[in-house]
Amino acid sequence: MKEYPKVLIACPTWEGKDYILERFAERVKQLDYPNYDILLIDNSKGNKYYKRIKALGLPVIRSKWYEGSRRRIVEARNMIREKVLKEGYDYYFSLEQDIIPPKNILKELLSHKKKIICGWYYINPEGATRPCLSQEWTMLNNKFMMVVPLGVKLASKRLMRCYLGSFGVCLIHRSVLEKIEFRTFDKISFHDDTWFFMECEKFKIPVYCDTDMLVPHFQSDYWDKLIRE
Numbered sequence: 001m002k003e004y005p006k007v008l009i010a011c012p013t014w015e016g017k018d019y020i021l022e023r024f025a026e027r028v029k030q031l032d033y034p035n036y037d038i039l040l041i042d043n044s045k046g047n048k049y050y051k052r053i054k055a056l057g058l059p060v061i062r063s064k065w066y067e068g069s070r071r072r073i074v075e076a077r078n079m080i081r082e083k084v085l086k087e088g089y090d091y092y093f094s095l096e097q098d099i100i101p102p103k104n105i106l107k108e109l110l111s112h113k114k115k116i117i118c119g120w121y122y123i124n125p126e127g128a129t130r131p132c133l134s135q136e137w138t139m140l141n142n143k144f145m146m147v148v149p150l151g152v153k154l155a156s157k158r159l160m161r162c163y164l165g166s167f168g169v170c171l172i173h174r175s176v177l178e179k180i181e182f183r184t185f186d187k188i189s190f191h192d193d194t195w196f197f198m199e200c201e202k203f204k205i206p207v208y209c210d211t212d213m214l215v216p217h218f219q220s221d222y223w224d225k226l227i228r229e
Contacts, residue, residue, distance in 0.1 A: 105119065176200070
């Protein structure tokens with residue numbers, strides 16, 4: 001690998017993330033890494049949020065509005081994938097706008113030299129706080145359920161294999177994106193990150209988590225509703 005691989009930091013966003021935009025913009029401009037670009041894909045219904053992002057000096061483009069959040073997100077994510085592959089980036093760093101990482105996040109994740117490596121954070125779906133990653137799947141009442149790692153496992157070593165990470169803070173090498181396109185299905189209530197990690201399993205691409213990279217997640221009250229759409 002060259003000394004400083006070229007990284008695209010990008011994420012889909014929308015006007016519901018307005019509450020943290022300025023803080024996010026400040027942090028992504030401060031990262032301690034010399035070779036990265038930033039791109040936000042705004043899939044809001046109108047142009048107001050797009051103009052706010054642009055006024056803060058962040059590169060932003062619009063994607064199409066759909067009523068369902070999953071369809072909006074996956075279309076925006078594939079726009080990012082296309083940019084990574086066409087413009088010679090080595091990595092896509094998926095960083096959601098409500099995640100404020102440490103300034104050294106890219107250096108730390110890149111140091112492991114893995115094709116896919118995540119940081120981690122807590123989510124609070126319907127009041128049940130848990131880490132946003134899992135080590136395996138199981139079946140319960142004929143439904144797939146994520147098996148979440150226990151805190152003691154997260155504490156036992158820095159580099160941990162996992163089955164499902166999260167696009168909130170996830171570094172993905174271009175060779176993975178060459179094999180896997182982002183997708184979702186209207187009738188199945190998984191977002192594109194779940195399908196992506198299922199595809200990684202299919203292609204035998206290992207997924208890792210750097211357990212030192214526990215990052216703050218400023219989850220809004222709207223989050224629970226959004227993930228159920």
